[in-house]
Amino acid sequence: MAGQIKVMIDQIIENRSKGNALLVSTTQTKLILKGFDPAKYDASSPDDPAVIARLRQVAADLNVTL
Amino acid sequence: MGIKVAQVADGTVDVGAKLAAQLGDPAVVVYFASPKHDPESLAAEIARFFPAAATFGCTTAGELVSGAMTKGAIVAMGFDKDVVSRAVVSIVDGIRNSTDGIDRTFSEWARRLGQPMLELDPERWVGLVLVDGLSGAEERVMERIGDLTNVVFIGGSAGDDVAFKQTFVAAGSRAASNAAVLALLECPNGFDVLKTQSFHATRQFLVPSKVDKAAREIIEFNGKPAAIAYSEALGVKPDELADQFMAHPLGLMVGGEPFVRSPQQIVGQSVRFYCGVDEGMKLAVLDSTDIVEDTTAALKKALDRNPGTKGLLSFNCILRTLELEAKGQTDAYGKVFASVPTAGFSTYGEEYIGHINQTATMLLFR
Numbered sequence: 001m002a003g004q005i006k007v008m009i010d011q012i013i014e015n016r017s018k019g020n021a022l023l024v025s026t027t028q029t030k031l032i033l034k035g036f037d038p039a040k041y042d043a044s045s046p047d048d049p050a051v052i053a054r055l056r057q058v059a060a061d062l063n064v065t066l
Numbered sequence: 067m068g069i070k071v072a073q074v075a076d077g078t079v080d081v082g083a084k085l086a087a088q089l090g091d092p093a094v095v096v097y098f099a100s101p102k103h104d105p106e107s108l109a110a111e112i113a114r115f116f117p118a119a120a121t122f123g124c125t126t127a128g129e130l131v132s133g134a135m136t137k138g139a140i141v142a143m144g145f146d147k148d149v150v151s152r153a154v155v156s157i158v159d160g161i162r163n164s165t166d167g168i169d170r171t172f173s174e175w176a177r178r179l180g181q182p183m184l185e186l187d188p189e190r191w192v193g194l195v196l197v198d199g200l201s202g203a204e205e206r207v208m209e210r211i212g213d214l215t216n217v218v219f220i221g222g223s224a225g226d227d228v229a230f231k232q233t234f235v236a237a238g239s240r241a242a243s244n245a246a247v248l249a250l251l252e253c254p255n256g257f258d259v260l261k262t263q264s265f266h267a268t269r270q271f272l273v274p275s276k277v278d279k280a281a282r283e284i285i286e287f288n289g290k291p292a293a294i295a296y297s298e299a300l301g302v303k304p305d306e307l308a309d310q311f312m313a314h315p316l317g318l319m320v321g322g323e324p325f326v327r328s329p330q331q332i333v334g335q336s337v338r339f340y341c342g343v344d345e346g347m348k349l350a351v352l353d354s355t356d357i358v359e360d361t362t363a364a365l366k367k368a369l370d371r372n373p374g375t376k377g378l379l380s381f382n383c384i385l386r387t388l389e390l391e392a393k394g395q396t397d398a399y400g401k402v403f404a405s406v407p408t409a410g411f412s413t414y415g416e417e418y419i420g421h422i423n424q425t426a427t428m429l430l431f432r
Contacts, residue, residue: 020188023216026188026419027216029320030209030419030420032318033209034209035346035347061213062213063213
């Protein structure tokens with residue numbers, strides 16, 4: 001399977017920014033500083049279970065329900 | 067009305083009275099003080115002279131005031147209510163061991179403001195953060211703040227004139243180490259943030275493959291001992307690497323701009339940094355450019371974008387200050403800020419969304 005990481009990242013950005021361009025940018029920066037560069041993942045990125053588990057924790061820390 | 071800047075020189079007595087004479091009766095006072103002034107008695111004195119204001123600040127490794135860099139001084143900025151209409155300020159203690167105090171502080175603020183921190187308008191509210199510069203906790207502090215709010219927090223790590231023994235942050239009549247001061251300001255006219263660093267990214271990248279995050283050490287880059295890989299990337303011998311640190315730090319690239327990670331020292335074959343890095347984080351090797359020239363251009367652009375800026379707070383990395391001193395450019399750097407009311411200090415690290423090095427972060431008030 002592939003693409004789940006991008007979906008999760010997009011959900012986090014959408015949930016935190018609500019479409020506000022400033023918040024899209026700052027949320028992307030926060031994710032990069034946490035080790036998840038949104039540009040590195042696309043629909044063909046493999047569903048690495050370790051990355052997905054870490055991303056779930058990041059979402060929880062950001063108060064985002066996936 | 068607006069913003070006023072005050073300065074008292076080394077050796078001044080009656081500091082509180084002299085600051086009050088220059089600042090008047092502001093709603094908020096932010097100050098940056100050389101550690102030559104006892105932090106605890108200074109906090110109490112400033113709180114006493116500004117009983118109606120929210121007062122907070124920290125110790126420095128040098129100060130910056132409109133038109134000049136100083137040593138041994140106290141610089142302060144006073145904000146009237148037309149610029150900062152509401153402010154909440156708290157000290158968060160025990161940051162070396164836990165960031166739970168940030169959660170508690172934000173819960174308390176939400177109660178006082180009647181609005182959850184996640185719902186504050188990020189274009190009306192801005193945060194200031196001053197952190198014990200020897201706590202090693204800045205990454206965790208900034209990460210937790212960013213988790214809990216969309217408001218941007220900007221600031222710096224307190225200094226102690228390059229003694230590296232103890233730094234203080236202060237709010238109200240209290241000063242503390244192992245602590246951070248968080249301040250939330252409502253700016254009805256808006257604000258802008260400027261982050262500038264004098265580097266450009268080369269095409270060389272290093273990827274940490276083994277790190278000791280708590281020690282801020284990179285053990286391996288690209289599967290090789292870190293000091294070896296770093297020196298190879300710069301084309302120098304390993305014993306020449308440390309001499310290259312100031313001019314060639316590493317940068318986490320975000321939107322084409324580096325979030326600078328500055329190496330501090332070689333430890334065995336590892337490299338210790340002034341801020342934390344994660345495994346797998348692709349870091350660009352950076353080349354230095356001219357600080358005065360770059361800052362002049364960046365500030366002009368920011369002031370053009372924000373006509374009528376009433377004042378700015380500046381958090382300038384001590385490594386930039388040391389470079390300016392080595393090149394005899396401190397007067398020139400101070401003059402960059404001659405046209406706008408400015409207060410700032412030389413920091414042990416800069417904060418903007420995360421923790422960064424060799425950068426100047428600035429907050430411009432409209």
